[in-house]
Amino acid sequence: AKGGAKGTWQRYQPELHTAMTERLEVRAALHEAIDTQQFRTMYQPIIDLETGLITGVESLVRWEHPVRGLLGPYHFIEVAEESGAIVAIGDWVLREALRQFARWRADDPDMTLRYVSVNVSARQFRTPGFVDRVRAALDEAGAKPEWLLLEITESLVLRDAEQVWADLRMLRAMGVRIAIDDFGTGYSSLSYLRQMPVDVLKLDKSFIDDILTSDQQHTMVDAIVALARNLDLKVIAEGVEEPGQRAALARMGCPYGQGYLFSRPVWPAEIVALAHAEAQL
Numbered sequence: 001a002k003g004g005a006k007g008t009w010q011r012y013q014p015e016l017h018t019a020m021t022e023r024l025e026v027r028a029a030l031h032e033a034i035d036t037q038q039f040r041t042m043y044q045p046i047i048d049l050e051t052g053l054i055t056g057v058e059s060l061v062r063w064e065h066p067v068r069g070l071l072g073p074y075h076f077i078e079v080a081e082e083s084g085a086i087v088a089i090g091d092w093v094l095r096e097a098l099r100q101f102a103r104w105r106a107d108d109p110d111m112t113l114r115y116v117s118v119n120v121s122a123r124q125f126r127t128p129g130f131v132d133r134v135r136a137a138l139d140e141a142g143a144k145p146e147w148l149l150l151e152i153t154e155s156l157v158l159r160d161a162e163q164v165w166a167d168l169r170m171l172r173a174m175g176v177r178i179a180i181d182d183f184g185t186g187y188s189s190l191s192y193l194r195q196m197p198v199d200v201l202k203l204d205k206s207f208i209d210d211i212l213t214s215d216q217q218h219t220m221v222d223a224i225v226a227l228a229r230n231l232d233l234k235v236i237a238e239g240v241e242e243p244g245q246r247a248a249l250a251r252m253g254c255p256y257g258q259g260y261l262f263s264r265p266v267w268p269a270e271i272v273a274l275a276h277a278e279a280q281l
């Protein structure tokens with residue numbers, strides 16, 4: 001290092017170099033991946049905790065990399081956010097998920113699936129014309145707005161509230177429903193919740209992890225579920241992994257759950273098997 005003992009910031013850090021090189025490579029490859037359709041969507045069931053029926057699915061993006069194989073979002077979402085590629089990727093997922101959902105409905109009108117839930121990044125939402133792109137995706141797929149649930153983050157709802165809320169109201173007026181993803185990890189105040197133009201809270205896995213072992217967490221979740229009920233909001237508990245967690249949530253009156261206990265994210269064909277009329281999880 002040139003700057004002497006204190007200049008640790010100048011020292012060559014091979015891991016950092018590797019990480020940066022990898023980020024640059026991912027960044028470059030993402031554009032080609034969009035053009036050559038290397039993205040795929042898996043789907044994870046969302047269960048009605050009273051009946052055990054699948055009522056919805058969440059779409060989760062994967063990158064089928066020609067050399068590295070199937071990559072989860074952890075490998076590329078952050079870089080895609082930074083570079084802006086997330087807008088094209090997210091819009092593709094939206095169109096694909098609606099096409100897939102319309103196909104399921106056409107193949108089996110009796111299936112218990114009522115909606116597909118799609119993750120929307122803040123950057124994608126704030127790129128002008130989002131509401132129009134949602135409308136176009138619905139039209140293109142021949143999908144009803146009621147079939148779509150959009151998952152957004154707490155911070156998006158709180159920042160630039162006016163423009164974002166106006167768009168959310170427009171989407172809800174069309175019949176599209178809105179969920180706050182990872183609810184509880186951000187800083188939305190409970191008093192705000194009453195006014196927010198949203199329909200569903202997806203209660204973050206970190207709350208569910210400890211409901212059986214921590215009285216405090218149990219009390220928290222119980223209170224959020226009760227509050228949501230009073231505000232006419234639905235709750236989906238995320239990351240349900242154990243039967244005991246499911247039972248505790250059901251006792252609290254939490255209406256919906258999602259997690260490895262019911263199913264991992266799966267390919268579309270497996271959803272068909274899970275969601276036919278009599279299937280229960």
Ligand code: C2E
Nearest residue numbers: 060061072073090093119120121239240241258259260265
């Ligand atoms: P998320 O939206 O919170 O999605 C839930 C993540 O938790 C998924 O990981 C899912 O596979 C995982 N999960 C579900 N149940 C369980 C469980 O019981 N235990 C554990 N340990 N994990 C569970 P995945 O598919 O790797 O996605 C990670 C994140 O990537 C998502 O978190 C979401 O923030 C982002 N993401 C995925 N697809 C999209 C997309 O199309 N657009 C955008 N903007 N982000 C996406």
Ligand code: CA
Nearest residue numbers: 058119151181
């Ligand atoms: Ca999500």
Ligand code: CA
Nearest residue numbers: 181182202238
């Ligand atoms: Ca989540």
Ligand code: CA
Nearest residue numbers: 181182204205
């Ligand atoms: Ca998450």
